[in-house]
Amino acid sequence: MTLTVRVAVPRKGRPLEAVLERLATNVGVDDLADEISSTLRYEKSVTKGRTDPEHDVYERLAEYSDLSDPTRPEFTLLRDDRDGMPRRVVFDSVEVDAGDVRLHLVGREEPFRALRTHEFALGFDSADLVLEEVVSLDEEGIADLADVNARIDPMESDVRVVSGLGDTVYHTLMATPETLPPKADLDRDFVRGYEGPLCISPRYERLVEAVLGTGVLDGVDFVYPTESAEEEAAIAEAGLGVYLTVTGSTAREHGLVLGDHLFPSETVLMENRAETTTAEDEAKELLSAPTDETRLVV
Incomplete structure (x- = not known):
């Protein structure tokens, strides 16, 4: 049967x-x-x-x-x-x-x-x-x-x-060139030593905490895009952020550097x-x- x-x-x-x-x-x-x-x-x-x-x-x-x-x-x-x-x-x-x-x-x-x-x-x-x-x-x-x-x-x-x-897209670190010191890698270790705003979608706050780890986020303040702003534009304004990306072309159009793929969505x-x-x-x-x-x- x-x-x-x-x-x-x-x-x-x-x-x-x-x-x-x-x-x-x-x-x-x-x-x-x-x-x-x-x-x-x-x-x-x-x-x-x-x-x-x-x-x-x-x-x-x-x-x-x-x-x-x-x-x-x-x-x-x-x-x-x-x-x-x-x-x-x-x-x-x-x-x-x-x-x-x-x-x-x-x-x-x-x-x-x-x-x-x-x-x-x-x-x-x-x-x-x-x-x-x-x-x-x-x-x-x-x-x-x-x-x-x-x-x-x-x-x-x-x-x-x-x-x-x-069917993977990635939660990816993004930053403006001005945020990164010369020859610095945009990865988890960079965030560990970073202090300042980190732009994310509000719904992903707990996800980002789980992916990066609470120890990495000391000194980091979450900020969020306004309803009228593109996520990449909001990250460019904040200097550092995490957003879903496939090719990263839109991020580059906003002058952002792509860093580590943090976690597969x-x-x-x-x-x-x-x-x-x-x-x-x-x-x-x-x-x-x-x-x-x-x-x-x-």
Whole structure:
């Protein structure tokens, strides 16, 4: 008998794309993954006003979803947080046959919190949320995903990171040339000896504390971009900051020097160890990274 394992996944965006790519690679559901991804890209274009659809949102929703067949994707409507709060089509559910187990992907706005409250044994979400909510702060910082589980208080959460999906952007140190002494490296050691403002997004305060370590932040004062300012512009004004970056081109346009990649902002597979059974273990192996180079061993 094939067992069904429920897996919490993001409803939209880069993290869901990463999950679908992993399924396409490890389970061979390329067409299904492409269908879900292309539908959500189209709906994102509609929400942003770049595409003018022929049919209203309810007609499109009925066209996308097939409730008679659980192996066909279902979508649902959410209110987007943009001006006017438009309705946005997002992923809701699909079942995927994967040999000995059937994976039931269930869309959640906050998959990590759904695992924390024991609604699911397995799920995917951003590694950032783990650092923001359950990783303990310490004088020493965290450098990569492999360090994360050791810093989760078992009395605080049963959730642990299993592996990353490789859709990586980095929390990166940035500074103006005037802030750096001649020939100085822009790294954690530089921040340890630095005193002054450090510009970050307000939501990442605890994450930055966990990544850099509280001992590095003596003498540092967090400052935050205003609502109207680009993050890179705010960092240029402060002199030093941490922000997510892929190529760093925008940072360079603001005259910033790029330093160390402090921590990967990456979609991760997580498990709630209190809820995991043999079926979840099989699903976890199936969904883990395809190569030893990218898999986090816990």
